[in-house]
Amino acid sequence: GGCVGFGVTSAEPFDGVAETMARRRAGGLAAELAFTYRDPEVEADVRRSFPWARRLVSVAYAYEPAAGRALRRAGDVRVARFADGDRYVELRAALASIVEALESIGARAVALSDDSRLVDRAAAVRAGIAWWGRSTMVLVPASGPWVLLGSVATDALLEVDDPMVRSCGTCIACIPACPTGAILDNGVLDVRRCLAYHLQRPGMIPLEIRQAVADRLYGCDDCLTSCPPGTRVIDIAPWVTGPRIVDILGATDDELLERFGHFYLPSRRPRILRRNALVAAGNDRSASLEPIVIGHLGHPDWLLRAHAAWAVGEYATPIGEAAIRQALSGESDGRVRVELKRAAVGRADEGPTLT
DSSP, X not given: OEEEEEEEEEOSOOTTHHHHHHHHHHTTTXXXXXXXXXXXXXXXXXXXXXXXXXXXXXXXXXXXXXXXXXXXXXXXXXXXGGGTTTTHHHHHHHHHHXXXXXXXXXXXXXXXXSOTTOOHHHHHHHTTXXXXXXXXXXXXXXXXXXXXXXXXXXXXXXXXXXXXXXOOTTOOTHHHHSTTOOBOTTSOXXXXXXXXXXXXXXXXXXXXXXXXXXXXXXXXXXXXXXXXXXXXXXXXXXXXXXXXXXXXXXXXXXXXXXXXXXXXXXXXXXXXXXXXXXXXXXXXXOGGGHHHHHHGGGOSOHHHXXXXXXXXHHHOOHHHHHHHHHHHHHOOOHHHHHHHHHHHTOTTOOOOXXX
């Protein structure tokens, strides 16, 4: 772990980036991902937000091998490695030290990390610390895709570095590795298919991807674990265990926020963690979890009742079938009734294919 990339580039707009982002948004590939695609013209030109900026200092922080690799056990859920803790703490500290150094010589400087005012991947490539990967991630020598990116905008006329001239060549390992085919052949991500996107957005998880969710609670690392430049880092990472489904479903809101408050949670409500855990339980189908899942058929939150219905249907046991029939007799929410009726007829209807 630690800082594995440091480079400087100009604050000029990034050629073609705004147009590419606008085109993908217009084509629906960005789905409802407002943060990344809110205003491509602003995100591709840091001077729209900071007219005084002349340089961008780009930093790459590696969170592997420190974050470890998941030891998959029945009843566990997986969390994307970048989110195993607040890995941005170290990155923000590094950026703050750069800001302090620049301000000490009389320059203006502002740190940007996970910020919609800058396409940090484009900055990293032009600053010479990374190259564009086919998965749309950027890759850093020796660390591969296992990095977080941050930048500092400054008016200091620092010497600029040459862009990195490198590519994935003929490697397409990430494309077949994606569980839902979200990475297109032309190196474009169709967010509508991306599990990481659906696991952090509000509302229902689409029926057609619930089995692909498998044991995931938050995020998806499959395009990263399949990436050859990052394999060596993973090979030396320690094995770690994930959270338990039973603990997620049994925790209070405060307990979940204390443990997972660094996640992006819509409206800061941990209901999506329970929703995701219920889908994982339906895929896990451990006998010890079934009573807990059945208990959620009576949960006050319609979203959890709906996903519990799907999970109980995946168990396909006589006790589950009886619980579904009982729940259906007293359920008034139309969204939940749809799930209960589907569960009542078994697992034959897996829903439409992804389009």
